[in-house]
Amino acid sequence: xxxxxxxxxxxxxxxxxxxxxxxxxxxxxxxxxxxxxxxxxxxxxxxxxxxxxxxxxxxxxxxxxxxxxxxxxxxxxxxxxxxxxxxxxxxxxxxxxxxxxxxxxxxxxxxxxxxxxxxxxxxxxxxxxxxxxxxxxxxxxxxxxxxxxxxxxxxxxxxxxxxxxxxxxxxxxxxxxxxxxxxxxxxxxxxxxxxxxxxxxxxxxxxxxxxxxxxxxxxxxxxxxxxxxxxxxxxxxxxxxxxxxxxxxxxxxxxxxxxxxxxxxxxxxxx
Amino acid sequence: xxxxxxxxxxxxxxxxxxxxxxxxxxxxxxxxxxxxxxxxxxxxxxxxxxxxxxxxxxxxxxxxxxxxxxxxxxxxxxxxxxxxxxxxxxxxxxxxxxxxxxxxxxxxxxxxxxxxxxxxxxxxxxxxxxxxxxxxxxxxxxxxxxxxxxxxxxxxxxx
Amino acid sequence: xxxxxxxxxxxxxxxxxxxxxxxxxxxxxxxxxxxxxxxxxxxxxxxxxxxxxxxxxxxxxxxxxxxxxxxxxxxxxxxxxxxxxxxxxxxxxxxxxxxxxxxxxxxxxxxxxxxxxxxxxxxxxxxxxxxxxxxxxxxxxxxxxxxxxxxxxxxxxxxxxxxxxxxxxxxxxxxxxxxxxxxxxxxxxxxxxxxxxxxxxxxxxxxxxxxxxxxxxxxxxxxxxxxxxxxxxxxxxxxxxxxxxxxxxxxxxxxxxxxxxxxxxxxxxxxxxxxxxxxxxxxxxxxxxxxxxxxxxxxxxxxxxxxxxxxxxxxxxxxxxxxxxxxxxxxxxxxxxxxxxxxxxxxxxxxxxxxxxxxxxxxxxxxxxxxxxxxxxxxxxxxxxxxxxxxxxxxxxxxxxxxxxxxxxxxxxxxxxxxxxxxxxxxxxxxxxxxxxxxxxxxxxx
Numbered sequence: 106x107x108x109x110x111x112x113x114x115x116x117x118x119x120x121x122x123x124x125x126x127x128x129x130x131x132x133x134x135x136x137x138x139x140x141x142x143x144x145x146x147x148x149x150x151x152x153x154x155x156x157x158x159x160x161x162x163x164x165x166x167x168x169x170x171x172x173x174x175x176x177x178x179x180x181x182x183x184x185x186x187x188x189x190x191x192x193x194x195x196x197x198x199x200x201x202x203x204x205x206x207x208x209x210x211x212x213x214x215x216x217x218x219x220x221x222x223x224x225x226x227x228x229x230x231x232x233x234x235x236x237x238x239x240x241x242x243x244x245x246x247x248x249x250x251x252x253x254x255x256x257x258x259x260x261x262x263x264x265x266x267x268x269x270x271x272x273x274x275x276x277x278x279x280x281x282x283x284x285x286x287x288x289x290x291x292x293x294x295x296x297x298x299x300x301x302x303x304x305x306x307x308x309x310x311x312x313x314x315x316x317x318x319x320x321x322x323x324x325x326x327x328x329x330x331x332x333x334x335x336x337x338x339x340x341x342x343x344x345x346x347x348x349x350x351x352x353x354x355x356x357x358x359x360x361x362x363x364x365x366x367x368x369x370x371x372x373x374x375x376x
Numbered sequence: 377x378x379x380x381x382x383x384x385x386x387x388x389x390x391x392x393x394x395x396x397x398x399x400x401x402x403x404x405x406x407x408x409x410x411x412x413x414x415x416x417x418x419x420x421x422x423x424x425x426x427x428x429x430x431x432x433x434x435x436x437x438x439x440x441x442x443x444x445x446x447x448x449x450x451x452x453x454x455x456x457x458x459x460x461x462x463x464x465x466x467x468x469x470x471x472x473x474x475x476x477x478x479x480x481x482x483x484x485x486x487x488x489x490x491x492x493x494x495x496x497x498x499x500x501x502x503x504x505x506x507x508x509x510x511x512x513x514x515x516x517x518x519x520x521x522x523x524x525x526x527x528x529x530x531x532x533x534x535x
Numbered sequence: 536x537x538x539x540x541x542x543x544x545x546x547x548x549x550x551x552x553x554x555x556x557x558x559x560x561x562x563x564x565x566x567x568x569x570x571x572x573x574x575x576x577x578x579x580x581x582x583x584x585x586x587x588x589x590x591x592x593x594x595x596x597x598x599x600x601x602x603x604x605x606x607x608x609x610x611x612x613x614x615x616x617x618x619x620x621x622x623x624x625x626x627x628x629x630x631x632x633x634x635x636x637x638x639x640x641x642x643x644x645x646x647x648x649x650x651x652x653x654x655x656x657x658x659x660x661x662x663x664x665x666x667x668x669x670x671x672x673x674x675x676x677x678x679x680x681x682x683x684x685x686x687x688x689x690x691x692x693x694x695x696x697x698x699x700x701x702x703x704x705x706x707x708x709x710x711x712x713x714x715x716x717x718x719x720x721x722x723x724x725x726x727x728x729x730x731x732x733x734x735x736x737x738x739x740x741x742x743x744x745x746x747x748x749x750x751x752x753x754x755x756x757x758x759x760x761x762x763x764x765x766x767x768x769x770x771x772x773x774x775x776x777x778x779x780x781x782x783x784x785x786x787x788x789x790x791x792x793x794x795x796x797x798x799x800x801x802x803x804x805x806x807x808x809x810x811x812x813x814x815x816x817x818x819x820x821x822x823x824x825x826x827x828x829x830x831x832x833x834x835x836x837x838x839x840x841x842x843x844x845x846x847x848x849x850x851x852x853x854x855x856x857x858x859x860x861x862x863x864x865x866x867x868x869x870x871x872x873x874x875x876x877x878x879x880x881x882x883x884x885x886x887x888x889x890x891x892x893x894x895x896x897x898x899x900x901x902x903x904x905x906x907x908x909x910x911x912x913x914x915x916x917x918x919x920x921x922x923x924x925x926x927x928x929x930x931x932x933x934x935x936x937x938x939x940x941x942x943x944x945x946x947x948x949x950x951x952x953x954x955x956x957x958x959x960x961x962x963x964x965x966x967x968x969x970x971x972x973x974x975x976x977x978x979x980x981x
Contacts, residue, residue, distance in 0.1 A: 289563075290569055343666040471919070474879050477878050
């Protein structure tokens with residue numbers, strides 16, 4: 106062992122000396138003069154200046170403001186008690202990664218609250234079709250990259266809520282979902298890899314009470330081998346009944362008097 | 377110019393290679409036949425007769441005979457030959473494995489000992505073999521030491 | 536011009552009115568156990584009941600057993616009977632659903648005990664959907680004073696099946712090894728009990744070591760390994776008669792036995808000259824077939840539910856791993872590739888999964904994987920645990936654990952545990968003594 110240390114020290118010393126010695130070699134290298142290139146200086150006029158188009162600038166400013174806005178939540182999020190789900194016991198060295206993944210599995214209340222505060226999953230830009238169409242003609246480059254928002258953060262800006270072909274706003278849909286989530290007791294242990302989508306059509310009175318509920322694919326419930334479907338359908342019916350009357354928006358009755366609820370337990374059963 | 381820079385780079389490379397410390401691995405003389413956790417004590421050892429230990433020990437999940445084991449077995453062979461006794465070789469395993477696999481492992485260990493004794497001239501007919509898996513530990517504790525004492529093959533005079 | 540405006544606005548109006556049907560995706564709910572009320576049963580015409588029968592208090596005992604079964608499954612939350620408003624006899628005929636909904640029950644079980652004209656005891660139960668306000672299941676069974684436990688289990692299975700879509704597992708038994716004595720001189724006896732711990736019986740005396748007992752499909756026979764006369768061999772035991780016989784005529788140690796799903800064969804390991812291979816024997820004809828020929832340890836074989844494949848434990852790769860081969864021994868393929876050692880593979884009666892024991896970095900795990908080796912999931916971790924066995928509906932695993940033992944006699948105790956396939960509902964199973972090597976029977980009522 107000592108042999109190698111001393112050898113190493115020797116070589117280190119040699120190297121240091123060598124670099125000291127060789128440096129002057131580099132220093133003394135004669136500099137060859139570069140060939141001269143003639144340059145014409147061109148004036149940059151107003152035409153070639155590329156500012157942001159006025160409308161684009163507006164949007165960018167607004168987005169910046171939005172970013173700041175979102176840090177402050179409208180309501181303090183209530184205590185989140187994540188469900189302790191020992192789905193998989195991680196191997197010792199994978200424990201940390203797994204526990205982070207486990208935290209992401211949330212129960213209904215948790216999801217709801219996350220919608221009201223900024224999270225790292227949030228897409229930061231707003232999609233506003235009106236403003237985009239105004240932009241397209243005016244500016245050719247440097248439009249702020251605006252991406253469509255995937256999640257339901259629009260609850261903070263109810264005024265500019267987007268009507269996505271549904272007849273009710275996303276926030277209203279959100280409110281209905283939240284009620285049903287609380288009422289739905291999902292039968293535990295159903296297989297999650299089968300097609301177990303239960304669709305229930307409801308007709309409602311203006312006060313949100315249910316006049317009729319009907320399972321589409323009703324016939325499937327009594328077919329042999331469809332035991333799981335029947336169990337899930339019955340649980341969905343119980344959920345609807347328990348939630349009767351639903352708290353519906355005060356306006357737009359014509360839009361939501363016919364409701365179809367698609368019960369899909371896949372995400373919850375997968376765990 | 378080219379030659380100068382080449383020369384420098386060459387010098388640097390050569391010296392760079394030279395200064396990378398030569399590492400020497402401390403050569404531990406390890407017995408290639410052992411798994412490293414073979415019991416080498418005498419606490420649980422009993423004796424067939426003076427100086428002849430009745431058992432040999434194994435590494436985790438291993439059936440290999442250490443050189444110490446072979447020394448013991450040589451003595452056993454000599455004793456068996458001279459006293460003309462018949463023996464039963466018991467194979468055992470520690471508790472840190474599944475029950476059924478341990479039964480097979482015990483049988484494997486017992487047979488390794490039997491084969492060795494036979495190679496030393498003991499007749500097949502005077503050796504019987506049985507495995508107890510992890511059912512009959514020599515030490516009832518749950519520690520690495522106890523487990524190493526339980527990974528054994530015991531030679532017993534047959535009645 | 537007016538006409539134009541008229542048509543324009545009327546078109547607007549009508550397009551306004553006909554909105555697309557509002558569709559909402561409900562992808563979340565709560566995973567709480569289903570709140571259920573199990574009402575006391577009622578005796579119709581108590582004067583017809585004998586004193587002996589009345590003393591059994593079945594009107595209380597039966598619903599109690601049902602409640603315990605459903606509670607233990609982890610899928611039902613039994614609401615405290617003290618809060619029930621409606622009396623049992625009315626509940627059974629025409630329940631006031633609001634009363635039951637008030638205490639938050641979503642389903643309710645009511646029942647009746649009747650002595651019929653032939654002096655037989657008839658047990659009737661009804662399952663009600665409290666929210667929908669209707670009866671969803673009902674059954675009548677004939678019972679004797681000695682069979683009332685099985686009746687309760689059968690009713691529990693019916694309720695379980697109706698509410699989960701799966702077969703139940705309450706009308707079953709568990710065979711295990713009862714252990715007593717010091718660690719170095721353990722006394723082991725075969726023991727059998729109902730799945731809820733009742734009716735415990737010992738089947739052997741403890742004079743010789745007994746290990747790894749398993750049921751045949753009808754739960755009338757047990758195959759196990761015994762050191763009778765100091766010769767470790769696989770045996771057959773008839774539970775009814777108590778008769779034991781050695782399986783086959785092997786010139787060496789046989790161990791790790793299991794029945795095939797049709798009960799006609801016993802599959803096991805045979806060890807000779809340091810090598811363990813898997814053999815099968817036809818119980819009736821006694822014809823023996825060798826299934827593996829590898830010089831490695833091949834053990835812990837288990838048939839697939841359809842009898843077409845066998846999963847087993849082999850160290851042919853250098854360490855304990857899980858393999859699958861066809862039931863004729865051909866085409867053996869390794870399916871376990873994770874870190875650590877794998878052992879005790881056992882095929883689910885539902886066919887989709889293989890449960891196993893895994894040893895990694897000094898810990899023991901019970902886990903499941905698909906029969907192609909994918910989707911490995913570990914359910915529980917412990918200092919020492921092994922040998923999972925499936926409930927007949929493939930939803931619950933039973934296994935055993937041992938604690939560490941120190942210098943004194945403290946520790947080194949073994950106990951039976953169960954866990955749901957989902958990883959939930961880990962429970963210790965109460966036994967009179969220490970216990971190990973549990974195996975679950977099939978449903979007794981088929």
